[in-house]
Amino acid sequence: MPAVDDYVARIEGTCGKEKDVIVIFKYGKKNEAIARILKKAKTKKSISGIIFEMTFKNFSFRVYSSGKAIFRSIKDKGELQALLFELLF
Amino acid sequence: MLNPQKIRKDFPILRRRINNYPLIYFDNAATTQKPKQVIAAIEGFYENHNANVHRAVHTLSQEASELYENAHEEVANFISANDMEEIIFVRGTTEAINLVAYAWGLRNLKSDDEVIVSLMEHHSNIVPWELLSKIGKFKIKYVNVNNDGTFNYEDFENKISKKTKIVCVSHVSNVSGVVNNVKTLAEVTHEHGALILVDGAQSVPHLPVNVKDSDVDFLAFSGHKMLGPTGIGVLYGKHEILEMMEPFQGGGEMIREVSFNSKLQRCSITWNDLPWKFEAGTPNIAGGIGLMEAVKYLRRIGMENIKRHECVLTEYAMQHLQKLPKAKIYGPREASAKCGIIPFGIGGLGSHDIALFLDNYGVMVRSGFHCAQPLHQIFKLQSSVRVSFYIYNIREEIDRFIEALKEIEQI
Incomplete structure (x- = not known):
């Protein structure tokens, strides 16, 4: 069974009013994870191949080539897990 | 006088590379790195x-x-x-x-x-x-x-x-x-x-x-x-x-x-x-x-020397940050009123975006409230990016940090 944990090492809630969520991909899987996300989501903008500003359904997020992504306006853990699953598989 | 190049040799972690860039550690207000003597x-x-x-x-x-x-x-x-x-x-x-x-x-x-x-x-x-x-x-x-x-x-x-x-x-x-x-x-x-x-x-x-x-x-x-x-x-x-x-x-x-x-x-x-x-x-x-x-x-280094070194770095960083069109420094503008810490933001970008971008270049900074939410309410901020210096930081690192910020200003 494919699982989000195959690609995701950690999910960190951030400190600040924004309530952003940072997803850190597994080091050995980060390139594959980013490639899968780039395939599924729409790239609005890319800066120097470092940041990819993306949209998928009603969600906007940024993916960083270092293997991290920042998601906004996520309601809860369940919503994020479902979104990541759709993006990765 | 403080010799940061000599000091840097005592800190094994400063030899690390992050995302293929030499580590620049600007999160010293959160915790500092440890010299080999410790x-x-x-x-x-x-x-x-x-x-x-x-x-x-x-x-x-x-x-x-x-x-x-x-x-x-x-x-x-x-x-x-x-x-x-x-x-x-x-x-x-x-x-x-x-x-x-x-x-x-x-x-x-x-x-x-x-x-x-x-x-x-x-x-x-x-x-x-x-x-x-x-x-x-x-x-x-x-x-x-x-x-x-x-x-x-x-x-x-x-x-x-x-x-x-x-x-x-x-x-x-x-x-x-x-x-x-x-x-x-x-x-x-x-x-x-x-x-x-x-x-x-x-x-x-x-x-x-x-x-x-x-x-x-x-x-x-x-x-x-x-x-x-x-x-x-x-x-x-x-x-x-x-x-x-x-x-x-x-x-x-x-x-x-x-x-x-x-x-x-x-x-x-x-x-x-x-x-x-x-x-x-x-x-x-x-x-x-x-x-x-x-x-x-x-x-051995001397606390007066440490204070002076950080003040020089703070002044240098603030001068360069102020030249960036979208950057805004929070708090006093005079380095003399401060102690090695600069909170700032880049117009239109969240603090965590800035920190993640800098992380790509091996620059470690902190983003968020820094456990001081009431002060952020006074500043009317959602959050901020904070750079904080210590004895092993050098001007060249600030130059690289500023160059990375110039790039993020394009967003």
């Missing part, structure tokens, strides 16, 4: 002297006790305390403040009393007092901060009164780097018959701090923010105040005698001498020894 001291303790301290007659325990006591003495000298009896080892600044709140506050604060706290405090100097006020029913008065992040001395003088029992204030803001005049604050506090507790987490590692000169009653600080290991910190307290206080936690080490009275079916307890009265249980011995080595390292 790492070796901890390793040396475990390899050669490890034993529990006090009350054992064997050689290893005596060696460990001597090292642990020397660590207290070294710290006492570092901040010009009278002696090691005024130096209590705790886990960090947070525990030091909680110790004062519960061991002093719980017994001395009554319903009509007032505690003064500034709005620039780290949560660790707000939350313990709020928690305690629910038990003691005393009132907390918050001192305002000016729009530029500086302490509002006028508001402080308006709020302090004969009802004030303790003033709790940071020496240096962990968000803006603003340096408060704790000597003046202590004078005014004492005129009103109150005590002053100073959060020195961001000052003791960066400036010369002399508790005799400033006349503060309590000073709290953390080892890990001054090259020492995590899990060790210090509460300085004036001897006569500590002597009058009841212990914070009960257990081994902090007692002299526990005798059972069979008639009363109770134990009567007498406390150990200072500082052990406040160090219940087996302490963080290796941490204390690591902290001693860190203090020795800082003293």
